[in-house]
Amino acid sequence: MAERQGNGRKNDPQRTQEDILAVATEEFSTHGLAGARVDAIAERTRTSKRMIYYYFGSKEGLYLAVLERSYRRIRTLEADLELANLPPEMALRTLIETTFDHDESNPDFVRLVSIENIHHAAHMLRSEAIRELNVSVIQMIEGIIARGLADGTFRRKADPIDVHMLISAFCFFRVSNRYTFGTIFRRDLSEKATIERHRSMIADAVISYLKSPEGGPAST
Amino acid sequence: MAERQGNGRKNDPQRTQEDILAVATEEFSTHGLAGARVDAIAERTRTSKRMIYYYFGSKEGLYLAVLERSYRRIRTLEADLELANLPPEMALRTLIETTFDHDESNPDFVRLVSIENIHHAAHMLRSEAIRELNVSVIQMIEGIIARGLADGTFRRKADPIDVHMLISAFCFFRVSNRYTFGTIFRRDLSEKATIERHRSMIADAVISYLKSPEGGPAST
DNA sequence: CTTGACATTCGAACTAGTTAGTACATTTTA
DNA sequence: TAAAATGTACTAACTAGTTCGAATGTCAAG
Numbered sequence: 297m298a299e300r301q302g303n304g305r306k307n308d309p310q311r312t313q314e315d316i317l318a319v320a321t322e323e324f325s326t327h328g329l330a331g332a333r334v335d336a337i338a339e340r341t342r343t344s345k346r347m348i349y350y351y352f353g354s355k356e357g358l359y360l361a362v363l364e365r366s367y368r369r370i371r372t373l374e375a376d377l378e379l380a381n382l383p384p385e386m387a388l389r390t391l392i393e394t395t396f397d398h399d400e401s402n403p404d405f406v407r408l409v410s411i412e413n414i415h416h417a418a419h420m421l422r423s424e425a426i427r428e429l430n431v432s433v434i435q436m437i438e439g440i441i442a443r444g445l446a447d448g449t450f451r452r453k454a455d456p457i458d459v460h461m462l463i464s465a466f467c468f469f470r471v472s473n474r475y476t477f478g479t480i481f482r483r484d485l486s487e488k489a490t491i492e493r494h495r496s497m498i499a500d501a502v503i504s505y506l507k508s509p510e511g512g513p514a515s516t
Numbered sequence: 517m518a519e520r521q522g523n524g525r526k527n528d529p530q531r532t533q534e535d536i537l538a539v540a541t542e543e544f545s546t547h548g549l550a551g552a553r554v555d556a557i558a559e560r561t562r563t564s565k566r567m568i569y570y571y572f573g574s575k576e577g578l579y580l581a582v583l584e585r586s587y588r589r590i591r592t593l594e595a596d597l598e599l600a601n602l603p604p605e606m607a608l609r610t611l612i613e614t615t616f617d618h619d620e621s622n623p624d625f626v627r628l629v630s631i632e633n634i635h636h637a638a639h640m641l642r643s644e645a646i647r648e649l650n651v652s653v654i655q656m657i658e659g660i661i662a663r664g665l666a667d668g669t670f671r672r673k674a675d676p677i678d679v680h681m682l683i684s685a686f687c688f689f690r691v692s693n694r695y696t697f698g699t700i701f702r703r704d705l706s707e708k709a710t711i712e713r714h715r716s717m718i719a720d721a722v723i724s725y726l727k728s729p730e731g732g733p734a735s736t
Numbered sequence: 737c738t739t740g741a742c743a744t745t746c747g748a749a750c751t752a753g754t755t756a757g758t759a760c761a762t763t764t765t766a
Numbered sequence: 767t768a769a770a771a772t773g774t775a776c777t778a779a780c781t782a783g784t785t786c787g788a789a790t791g792t793c794a795a796g
Binding site for chain 2: 307326327328329330331407409410411412413414416417420421426427430446454455457458461462465466468470472473474475476477478479480481483487493494497498500501502504505507508
């Protein structure tokens with residue numbers, strides 16, 4: 297009979313999970329772990345709350361899945377860069393701008409990381425997948441610094457993790473603290489001109505730091 | 517008679533409020549706005565939940581009070597600095613190290629700001645007190661840059677707000693992202709040697725940036 | 737020094753709304 | 767026919783905020 301209103305349901309577990317994750321990412325990143333509402337996520341999904349628990353077990357399970365998915369997405373970006381052929385300064389600038397652009401265009405990711413920090417990275421600790429990340433960036437930076445020192449472009453023997461932190465900090469902060477910073481200084485950080493200025497600023501700052509001699513720029 | 521168990525109650529509204537705020541600061545900064553529990557705060561207080569609502573009206577009211585109190589505390593720090601007498605480079609270094617030390621020793625404040633950003637700075641917007649802050653830092657930086665350009669110490673005409681952001685970003689990030697960064701790179705950011713290294717690193721980076729010529733260090 | 741008005745404090749039970757998670761039935765797929 | 771996938775309605779627990787009924791401290795005016 298035409299009793300079944302022929303909604304033509306097709307089982308598509310992958311799509312269902314992906315759909316849930318996409319909506320959950322948005323919900324968690326705008327409300328935090330405790331602030332997010334499972335019902336709110338369910339509503340905006342093609343599917344139901346039932347399926348959230350079917351696939352992810354609990355609210356925390358869902359959160360962890362969201363977190364892992366976000367991290368997995370970056371991984372690919374950096375790997376694609378072909379920096380070994382570029383001269384050190386250019387290679388570094390390219391890497392920095394990639395990081396900058398990534399954070400700028402992935403505010404959800406940035407917010408999730410902020411949230412995870414509020415929870416002392418407790419969930420991240422439980423995830424193998426996430427921890428083994430970002431090792432490649434460090435190796436890249438290490439290589440660039442070594443080449444730069446060898447050919448005289450750079451003069452400072454900096455720790456690659458420290459340098460990565462200097463870069464990350466600025467790129468991340470621009471996005472993570474956009475609202476408080478913007479409110480206090482009445483400045484819209486998403487304006488195109490501002491973005492461009494900051495993009496070159498962080499690159500210039502890191503590069504001039506590496507060019508300046510070991511004892512600090514004071515001794516120049 | 518000894519009916520009243522002679523608990524010797526003293527009315528001390530200021531102390532009561534301060535007590536509540538101190539406990540609430542801790543609760544909010546470790547659990548976020550939604551994650552914090554009013555009952556949990558009440559329990560760890562000398563007083564009761566009743567008094568929390570008596571003085572602060574609601575959970576949000578309490579949160580806002582906590583936020584304002586945290587901001588008010590920094591205000592004093594920077595004002596005390598006497599930078600006008602120092603040569604530009606030294607003045608800047610002192611300012612940077614003050615910011616660094618502040619964030620390092622006020623993780624609660626840093627976390628609250630992170631939380632506030634997750635909420636799009638919605639509460640901060642409603643607080644006059646907070647917005648009129650931090651103007652002084654910008655003026656200080658502006659003055660230092662101007663003096664440095666005049667006497668030839670610096671060569672780059674940088675925007676003082678941008679420079680403040682470069683400084684803040686690093687100092688803030690070290691604390692705000694301590695857990696995720698530490699987890700991924702297996703590095704303890706609260707080690708004394710690391711702190712010292714980072715302290716001079718951010719100062720060196722900013723100073724060498726200002727010393728490098730306008731066109732970017734590429735044109736050197 | 738008294739008095740009265742008002743602010744502060746106590747405490748504990750209570751409620752109304754919310755929310756994470758589940759039971760049970762049904763449909764699809766293979 | 768069995769396992770995977772889905773839908774609906776429910777529940778058990780939690781939690782912000784309230785209510786009631788006091789007792790006690792403070793301070794200015796008389």
